[in-house]
Amino acid sequence: MDAANKSSEGAPFILLGLTTNPGQQQPLFVLFLVLYMVGILGNGLIVAAIRASPALHAPMYFLLAHLSFADLCFTSVTVPKMLANLLAHDCSISLAGCLTQMYFFFALGVTDSCLLAAMAYDCYVAIWHPLHYAMRMSWAMCTALVGTAWVVSHTHSLLHILLMARLSFCASHQVPHFFCDHQPLLRLSCSDTRHIQLLIFTEGAAVVVTPFLLILASYGAIAAAVLRLPSASGRLRVVSTCGSHLAVVGLSYGTVIAVYFQPTSQYKAKGGRVATVMYNVVTPMLNPVSYSLRNRDVQGALRALFTGRQISAGDS
Numbered sequence: 001m002d003a004a005n006k007s008s009e010g011a012p013f014i015l016l017g018l019t020t021n022p023g024q025q026q027p028l029f030v031l032f033l034v035l036y037m038v039g040i041l042g043n044g045l046i047v048a049a050i051r052a053s054p055a056l057h058a059p060m061y062f063l064l065a066h067l068s069f070a071d072l073c074f075t076s077v078t079v080p081k082m083l084a085n086l087l088a089h090d091c092s093i094s095l096a097g098c099l100t101q102m103y104f105f106f107a108l109g110v111t112d113s114c115l116l117a118a119m120a121y122d123c124y125v126a127i128w129h130p131l132h133y134a135m136r137m138s139w140a141m142c143t144a145l146v147g148t149a150w151v152v153s154h155t156h157s158l159l160h161i162l163l164m165a166r167l168s169f170c171a172s173h174q175v176p177h178f179f180c181d182h183q184p185l186l187r188l189s190c191s192d193t194r195h196i197q198l199l200i201f202t203e204g205a206a207v208v209v210t211p212f213l214l215i216l217a218s219y220g221a222i223a224a225a226v227l228r229l230p231s232a233s234g235r236l237r238v239v240s241t242c243g244s245h246l247a248v249v250g251l252s253y254g255t256v257i258a259v260y261f262q263p264t265s266q267y268k269a270k271g272g273r274v275a276t277v278m279y280n281v282v283t284p285m286l287n288p289v290s291y292s293l294r295n296r297d298v299q300g301a302l303r304a305l306f307t308g309r310q311i312s313a314g315d316s
Contacts, residue, residue, distance in 0.1 A: 011173050012094050013169075013180065015175050016176050017091060018086075025086045025087070026086070032083060035282070039071065040072055044068075046064065046068040049304075050064065050298075050301070052304070053300075055297060055301065060123075063115060063119050063142065067112065068288060070112050071112060072284070075280060077104045077108060078101065078178065078179040079281060082179060097180075098180035104157075105179065105280075106153075106157035109279075110149075111150055111153040112284075113253075113256075114145075114149035115146070115149050116211065117211035119291070120219060121214065122137055123222060124219075125137055156203065163199065164182060167185075168191045169185075169189055174188075183259065183264060184272070205261065226242075245291065248287060251278055251283055252279045256279055
């Protein structure tokens with residue numbers, strides 16, 4: 001490798017962000033600041049309410065608290081840097097910073113995916129096996145589900161980052177994205193990236209598609225149970241709840257699959273940025289509304305959190 005390439009390898013990456021148009025940067029800053037604060041506030045309140053209320057110390061809410069915490073961290077990996085870059089003249093990030101950001105983005109994204117699958121299974125057990133719910137969703141089982149989600153996600157992320165760290169970047173260091181995502185970085189690499197792309201389509205597909213199929217199977221079984229309900233209002237209530245869940249899940253998985261499960265040569269930067277906003281900013285903001293804020297127990301716990309009133313387990 002010549003001296004110019006060695007110099008280029010040591011240079012920082014430049015994140016081009018959502019737009020290079022100065023007239024659009026301040027409106028985008030305000031928009032994403034509002035979205036970020038709404039997501040942080042919503043997920044933070046859910047975690048605080050569940051921890052503070054004994055009435056919410058149940059398997060469903062245990063999983064929900066971990067989902068909200070993962071969502072809170074997930075958006076915080078990328079959005080603060082994006083907001084700073086919208087106002088700053090220096091949009092550079094070192095290779096170490098880039099890989100660190102990518103590591104936590106992958107890990108928290110997969111954690112989110114696995115927790116959504118665990119919550120779908122919890123809902124399935126509650127509807128199809130109510131008499132055995134306490135046994136099937138014991139605290140040991142809930143802890144195992146959450147622990148598996150965190151271990152699998154960090155193992156997956158570490159594997160990808162170790163491979164990404166071996167790449168050479170001797171072309172342009174301008175990343176057409178608002179954070180260090182692996183598709184635009186692979187396009188900048190002058191190394192052979194076929195082994196990483198093979199990993200994405202095998203191991204990556206397993207940790208993303210498997211939870212998605214489990215979610216679909218769980219909600220399919222729930223739909224079959226709903227058809228047996230004698231009450232039309234009961235069917236409508238379940239359909240409304242599950243429908244909102246599936247809409248958020250579909251938005252998240254649809255955009256993830258569209259971005260990552262395609263050859264690097266076919267990746268389009270503009271479409272990738274828009275899709276990433278959907279699952280990195282919009283979906284974490286919608287999860288508290290979809291899974292929590294329409295729940296009367298959660299609403300009661302939030303009111304108690306603001307008023308300082310104590311809620312016992314019998315109040316639910």
